Amino acid sequence: MMNLSNLSNLKKIPEKIFLNRPSFVFILSLVVFVLDNVLNMFGHYPVFTSFSILIMPLLWLQLWAIGKLSRFMIYFTCIFIISFLISGFFFGFNLRSFSDLIFILLFITSYFYYRGNIVGVLPRRAFIFPVMVFLLFAFAFTGINSQSFNRLKKESQTQTYKSPKKVKHDQDALDVLEYNRNYKNGLFRIPHVAAYFLGFISLFYAFLFTKKRKWLYLFFSIIFIFLMFYSGVRTFAAAIFFAVIIYFIRKKNLWFFSAFTLVFVLMFVFRYNLFSITRNTLLEPFSSLLITISDNIDRLSRVLIWKSWLLEMQKFHWYNFIAGKSFYQSVVANGINLHNPL
Numbered sequence: 001m002m003n004l005s006n007l008s009n010l011k012k013i014p015e016k017i018f019l020n021r022p023s024f025v026f027i028l029s030l031v032v033f034v035l036d037n038v039l040n041m042f043g044h045y046p047v048f049t050s051f052s053i054l055i056m057p058l059l060w061l062q063l064w065a066i067g068k069l070s071r072f073m074i075y076f077t078c079i080f081i082i083s084f085l086i087s088g089f090f091f092g093f094n095l096r097s098f099s100d101l102i103f104i105l106l107f108i109t110s111y112f113y114y115r116g117n118i119v120g121v122l123p124r125r126a127f128i129f130p131v132m133v134f135l136l137f138a139f140a141f142t143g144i145n146s147q148s149f150n151r152l153k154k155e156s157q158t159q160t161y162k163s164p165k166k167v168k169h170d171q172d173a174l175d176v177l178e179y180n181r182n183y184k185n186g187l188f189r190i191p192h193v194a195a196y197f198l199g200f201i202s203l204f205y206a207f208l209f210t211k212k213r214k215w216l217y218l219f220f221s222i223i224f225i226f227l228m229f230y231s232g233v234r235t236f237a238a239a240i241f242f243a244v245i246i247y248f249i250r251k252k253n254l255w256f257f258s259a260f261t262l263v264f265v266l267m268f269v270f271r272y273n274l275f276s277i278t279r280n281t282l283l284e285p286f287s288s289l290l291i292t293i294s295d296n297i298d299r300l301s302r303v304l305i306w307k308s309w310l311l312e313m314q315k316f317h318w319y320n321f322i323a324g325k326s327f328y329q330s331v332v333a334n335g336i337n338l339h340n341p342l
Helices: 004-016 022-039 047-065 071-091 095-116 123-142 148-157 173-179 191-212 215-230 235-251 254-269 271-278 284-295 301-313 318-323 327-338
Strands: none
Touching (some): 004 047, 022 047, 022 095, 022 123, 047 095, 071 095, 095 327, 123 215, 191 215, 191 235, 215 235, 254 271, 254 284, 271 284
């Protein structure tokens, strides 16, 4: 049985390796993230995943040492680990499912770690994050974009499928609008991650501007939202659109809501004119989205994925509703249903 002396020594471990300093953990995580993206320019190296596996138990130990180990986090972690083990037992274990589990657990761990050590968080350290994100993305301006995402796409395209697609869409001349997507991501492994980070930073500076009324913050917010559009990823822009609608509804500001809705309707009415104006510009992916939604919605990737998801839900047994299926099973399902393991 562990005596009090051993417990005391165990509690001192996080302090000895500086895990009681959240700013240190933040900078260390950021450095490893940058290293992960740089190395994956040349191949598949799970640097950040490996780092997460090592640091998570240490962060749990640090929270336990200061008496702030959340029961909710314990239950959350146990439920996801049990679900992973059960689905792995029935459907087989896969590294992609395991990495997905690690990132889910890292998210909840990070939330409670910084919440439990809020006194040690230095706000000025947060500004290192926009600088590093900008430096990673800035390579896109020189034409250097990580091919890690494209390598995954090419690997999936080389797969052969014995059965025909289960989710189909009519071949349309407008399909070319969705095929010709030119993402810009710099050294980021995944273009969507770059866009999410850029969009989040834009919102961060917009929030600071509303609180402190410093025009420099507004300038930075505009710069990062421009970079988000430049990436060519539309997901975060769609999220902002729905967020604005919800904001106007909650504030009950009918004038702004009506004006915003009118502009949106006019964009749809004159979508082809808008596409002609924005062609070969950073706004082309977004103007083409209006055409796809209106005239070729079956080709929209999210619609295809949801159709595939609905097909799989129809095959669920009672135990699937309890333990679910692994992330890799969704990849396999999309490969069968769409011939594209999205």
